[in-house]
Amino acid sequence: MSGAALRTSAWRGLQVIPVVIIATLVVFLLLQLVPGDPAITLAGENATPEQIEQIRALYNLDQPLLVQYGQWLLNAMQGDLARSLMSGEDVTRLILQNLPPTLLIVTCAMAISLAIGIPLGVMSAIHRGGVLDTIATALASVGIALPNFWLGMILINFLALQNNIFPATGAGSLLQDPLNALWYAFLPALSLAAGGVAEIVRQLRSALLEVLDSQHVRTLHAKGLSPARIVWQHAMKNVSTTLLTVTGLLFNRLLGATVVIEAIFAIPGIGSLIVRSAIAKDFPIVQGVVFTMVLLVILGNLIIDVLYPIFDPRVER
Structure with missing residues (x-):
């Protein structure tokens, strides 16, 4: 790989961080506009207020939004995309199955x-x-x-x-x-x-x-x-x-x-998965799919940038 390609790869790698943060944060905040409370959905219609609060505490839904997002992002950077609120399945496994x-x-x-x-x-x-x-x-x-x-x-x-x-x-x-x-x-x-x-x-x-x-x-x-x-x-x-x-x-x-x-x-596929999860307000799955799609877009752009000097040596990055 040429020096230009290496510089391009390094620069694109650094761009992953702010792009992922912005994209996932916007989606996380937009999900709050979807009607319904996931804690009530999990607890059931006949659940008591105490049971609903226990559900919120169990899934950190009682924390401020930015705290919830920050906890998710830190775990995602370590490869842990959490578990589905509705089914309890591992989000990473669900994404790999549907990708x-x-x-x-x-x-x-x-x-x-x-x-x-x-x-x-x-x-x-x-x-x-x-x-x-x-x-x-x-x-x-x-x-x-x-x-x-x-x-x-x-x-x-x-x-x-x-x-x-x-x-x-x-x-x-x-x-x-x-x-x-x-x-x-x-x-x-x-x-x-x-x-x-x-x-x-x-x-x-x-x-x-x-x-x-x-x-x-x-x-x-x-x-x-x-x-x-x-x-x-x-x-x-x-x-x-x-x-x-x-x-x-x-x-x-x-x-x-x-x-x-x-x-x-x-x-x-992951398109159907994100639609179902958004309707159910299953935040971890939606965030995980968005995280995956952002990484795929960045990877695709990185491959194109690396190919530029190969197809046209006049291009320098």
């Missing part, structure tokens, strides 16, 4: 976005103003405007319920049967990928057009290089950092969008 389906969907959605978006963006730039360009830009506009939850319901109705090609709900085990897990993940990933394809096409087309109009590319044409070689060996190298940036932002967006998609496809 694989979410990561699989996000990974598949990114793969679909890149596999479709890069060729479309390149063809759109090469055939600027032509039929292919018009079709690609039109599809990109539709993809950005299309709500992924609506697309998910259309795909369920057409490809699952009417034609029984793909499963409508649920998720498969990636360890036990990888092909079955991918089969279950395809429709949710396709629902998420529509916006990703559109974003990649638009950004890649714009960056490529700028490169193709440069003096450098005109010189390559004058030297007799074929258009395909100019695009794939030279122009794409110049837009690699743009593509990496779009990919990093796409990962962040897809990770957040899985909350809605998992609800539509009844997928037992």
Whole structure:
């Protein structure tokens, strides 16, 4: 790993602390606005005030909010994400159980976005103003405007319920049967990928057009290089950092969008877990999921930053 990559890794590592604190604190405070008292829920409707107070003391719910948050954060930094208020299960184990389906969907959605978006963006730039360009830009506009939850319901109705090609709900085990897990993940990933394809096409087309109009590319044409070689060996190298940036932002967006998609496809991922826990005011699970998602976003950004100088040695960090 180069010195630039090491400096980037160290800087991103330091950024984890304030980002995690701000994100989890905001979520913790927002949860207080959800109606209901978790102590009453745990004790039951017929519980006495003394029993409710005992529950509050047992789970530190009688402490000031900032004290509760501070205790949780200190434990989280040591790898202890506490236990669920409702079930008593270890939050870390719950997250690890629900994380694989979410990561699989996000990974598949990114793969679909890149596999479709890069060729479309390149063809759109090469055939600027032509039929292919018009079709690609039109599809990109539709993809950005299309709500992924609506697309998910259309795909369920057409490809699952009417034609029984793909499963409508649920998720498969990636360890036990990888092909079955991918089969279950395809429709949710396709629902998420529509916006990703559109974003990649638009950004890649714009960056490529700028490169193709440069003096450098005109010189390559004058030297007799074929258009395909100019695009794939030279122009794409110049837009690699743009593509990496779009990919990093796409990962962040897809990770957040899985909350809605998992609800539509009844997928037992961390998106569904955080929704159920927020409704039940199960603070430890919500905080644990947010903590995990923040770390995943930071890790994704770190990987992109490390790849910058690899794809383009001119980039220094």
